[in-house]
Amino acid sequence: MAYKIVKSQCTGCGMCEPECPNKAINEKNGIFMIDPAKCTECIGHYDDAQCAACCPVDDTCIVDNSYPRYQA
Amino acid sequence: MSSAAGIATINLTDIRSMREHRELAVKVEHTGCSTSSAQGKTGCGSGAGAGDLPPEIWEKVKNHPCYSEEAHHHYARMHVAVAPACNIQCNYCNRKYDCSNESRPGVVSERLTPEQAARKVLAVASEIPQMTVLGIAGPGDALANPTKTFETFRRVAERAPDIKLCLSTNGLALPDYVDQIQAFNVDHVTITINMVDPQVGEKIYPWIFYDHKRWRGRDAAKILTERQLEGLEMLVSKGILVKVNSVMIPGINDGHLVEVNEAVKSRGAFLHNIMPLISEAEHGTYFGLNGQRGPSAQELKLLQDRCEGEMNMMRHCRQCRADAVGLLGEDRSAEFTTEKVMAMEVRYDLARRQAYQTQVDETRAEIGAAREAELAGIAQGADDVKILIAVATKGGGKVNEHFGHAHEFQIYEASNAGAKFVGHRRVDHYCQGGYGEEDALEGVIRAINDCHAVLCSKIGGCPKGTLKEAGIDPVDSFAHEYIERSVIGYYKDYLARLDSGELTHADRGDAAIRQGAFIAA
Ligand code: SF4
Ligand code: SF4
Ligand code: SF4
Numbered sequence: 001m002a003y004k005i006v007k008s009q010c011t012g013c014g015m016c017e018p019e020c021p022n023k024a025i026n027e028k029n030g031i032f033m034i035d036p037a038k039c040t041e042c043i044g045h046y047d048d049a050q051c052a053a054c055c056p057v058d059d060t061c062i063v064d065n066s067y068p069r070y071q072a
Numbered sequence: 073m074s075s076a077a078g079i080a081t082i083n084l085t086d087i088r089s090m091r092e093h094r095e096l097a098v099k100v101e102h103t104g105c106s107t108s109s110a111q112g113k114t115g116c117g118s119g120a121g122a123g124d125l126p127p128e129i130w131e132k133v134k135n136h137p138c139y140s141e142e143a144h145h146h147y148a149r150m151h152v153a154v155a156p157a158c159n160i161q162c163n164y165c166n167r168k169y170d171c172s173n174e175s176r177p178g179v180v181s182e183r184l185t186p187e188q189a190a191r192k193v194l195a196v197a198s199e200i201p202q203m204t205v206l207g208i209a210g211p212g213d214a215l216a217n218p219t220k221t222f223e224t225f226r227r228v229a230e231r232a233p234d235i236k237l238c239l240s241t242n243g244l245a246l247p248d249y250v251d252q253i254q255a256f257n258v259d260h261v262t263i264t265i266n267m268v269d270p271q272v273g274e275k276i277y278p279w280i281f282y283d284h285k286r287w288r289g290r291d292a293a294k295i296l297t298e299r300q301l302e303g304l305e306m307l308v309s310k311g312i313l314v315k316v317n318s319v320m321i322p323g324i325n326d327g328h329l330v331e332v333n334e335a336v337k338s339r340g341a342f343l344h345n346i347m348p349l350i351s352e353a354e355h356g357t358y359f360g361l362n363g364q365r366g367p368s369a370q371e372l373k374l375l376q377d378r379c380e381g382e383m384n385m386m387r388h389c390r391q392c393r394a395d396a397v398g399l400l401g402e403d404r405s406a407e408f409t410t411e412k413v414m415a416m417e418v419r420y421d422l423a424r425r426q427a428y429q430t431q432v433d434e435t436r437a438e439i440g441a442a443r444e445a446e447l448a449g450i451a452q453g454a455d456d457v458k459i460l461i462a463v464a465t466k467g468g469g470k471v472n473e474h475f476g477h478a479h480e481f482q483i484y485e486a487s488n489a490g491a492k493f494v495g496h497r498r499v500d501h502y503c504q505g506g507y508g509e510e511d512a513l514e515g516v517i518r519a520i521n522d523c524h525a526v527l528c529s530k531i532g533g534c535p536k537g538t539l540k541e542a543g544i545d546p547v548d549s550f551a552h553e554y555i556e557r558s559v560i561g562y563y564k565d566y567l568a569r570l571d572s573g574e575l576t577h578a579d580r581g582d583a584a585i586r587q588g589a590f591i592a593a
Contacts, residue, residue, distance in 0.1 A: 011167055012156070013156040013157045013158065013167065013212055014156055015156075015157035015158065015159070015212070015216060019284075046284045046285075047284075047285070048285060053281055053284070053285060053286040054159065056158060056161060056167035
């Protein structure tokens with residue numbers, strides 16, 4: 001798995017970007033996206049997924065089930 | 073408060089009068105007091121308005137349109153919205169909009185990069201000599217976006233060293249950035265502190281993000297209050313001015329704010345600004361959706377009076393729209409859109425700015441003298457009649473706005489101690505028409521219903537009659553006079569009429585605080 005950002009809910013505030021320990025979050029023209037290849041669900045870094053923990057809008061940074069579970 | 077990213081807001085007090093001043097400024101000769109530094113500090117003129125502030129603090133705040141009520145009439149600040157991220161959630165904030173601590177809810181500022189923001193600041197400062205302060209207050213929390221905030225300061229300080237820098241924060245990240253704040257010579261920091269008791273705090277803050285975790289409830293509020301007070305103490309120990317903002321939420325922290333006042337006063341905050349909760353369901357905030365009401369004008373004033381004591385209370389904070397450009401509610405932001413600013417040729421003219429500032433110092437000395445002269449005739453020790461008077465002004469410290477054109481009224485309390493500014497009330501233009509002038513006039517009356525009189529430069533016959541019926545005396549005989557001496561003048565006349573039996577003194581009712589987002593013309 002990896003996390004993804006639900007585009008329709010994101011306010012584009014940018015809070016999540018610097019919090020990601022893997023630099024998996026990037027902004028392009030005001031749209032924030034998670035690179036599933038870089039996202040480790042914060043495993044190995046923190047107990048909670050940082051993007052989900054700091055995002056002001058509930059259910060905006062969520063698990064993307066189309067990716068297999070991250071293997072540490 | 074506001075955090076990271078790029079929105080530019082400018083609140084200039086009174087741009088129209090700026091225009092008038094600009095013409096004057098060109099003609100100003102240096103007489104009497106001379107300008108001693110690039111920051112517009114002068115040797116004299118510190119008498120009027122200094123009040124009980126220590127001289128070094130008065131020197132720092134006297135030209136600050138946010139902190140000195142007197143300066144508010146002559147100078148303006150500007151916000152740039154470079155900081156959209158925030159590290160906490162407040163129940164009065166809907167994060168789709170700007171931080172409700174620093175601007176009115178329901179408003180979205182245009183976000184700017186630090187580079188765009190710095191350009192905008194320089195463009196506005198060159199056009200508008202009144203602009204003396206740059207603030208970063210959002211749209212989120214200035215310190216949840218440290219890179220963008222400090223990069224903007226760096227760029228502005230490089231080209232315009234005379235502009236004062238200030239920032240606003242909810243305080244959670246503050247202790248980590250005190251050194252940087254000092255290094256950038258930021259001399260004013262505003263912390264929004266709504267409680268010092270986690271039991272109160274848990275009703276205001278559903279969560280915070282701190283130390284890589286989301287904290288909720290009382291734990292969250294405990295961390296927040298500890299960080300806020302620690303940050304406040306650290307700033308004060310470094311000689312940085314700290315203002316505290318509090319949002320008054322009836323039934324939740326209204327009584328508790330007296331304790332907050334005590335706590336921040338004892339830690340060295342120089343000003344405490346209590347603002348009313350603005351809460352409407354349409355803003356989509358937790359409080360708005362759950363019917364939490366804001367305070368009435370009277371409730372707000374009572375609390376401000378209780379907290380006043382020997383501390384300065386700030387009463388002119390107008391919860392301004394973060395990206396408005398203009399003095400006293402006027403908005404020139406359309407002239408400074410990012411597109412226009414990026415295309416402008418910006419010449420930063422320090423000499424012109426200094427000439428304006430010298431002229432303002434002279435005007436302020438005159439205002440002080442006029443006030444003292446008028447006060448001299450007042451019967452001291454007479455019975456202590458207090459009345460509130462609404463004033464329509466477009467700046468320059470004068471009664472110079474047409475009743476029907478006023479966006480807001482300044483409220484003064486007149487007593488035998490003189491004229492004291494106690495707040496302002498925002499209104500819809502009565503004259504604008506469109507959707508029913510009658511409704512607009514009723515709105516104005518509701519907003520100033522606790523006042524005995526309204527002073528303006530001119531007023532039509534029709535509204536005059538309606539005001540009189542509502543028990544508010546419409547007065548245009550002080551047109552273009554200085555405000556304070558006019559208020560005292562009216563008050564003296566009022567006392568004389570009481571004496572002669574022409575009038576009997578009666579208390580007026582309460583007034584409403586305007587809720588909706590303010591859309592400038
Ligand atoms: S879950 Fe962690 S690693 Fe994945 S994007 Fe969010 S912050 Fe980055
Ligand atoms: S923190 Fe949430 S709202 Fe802000 S940019 Fe990231 S995903 Fe979007
Ligand atoms: S009002 Fe509160 S939640 Fe909203 S941006 Fe300001 S500090 Fe953050």
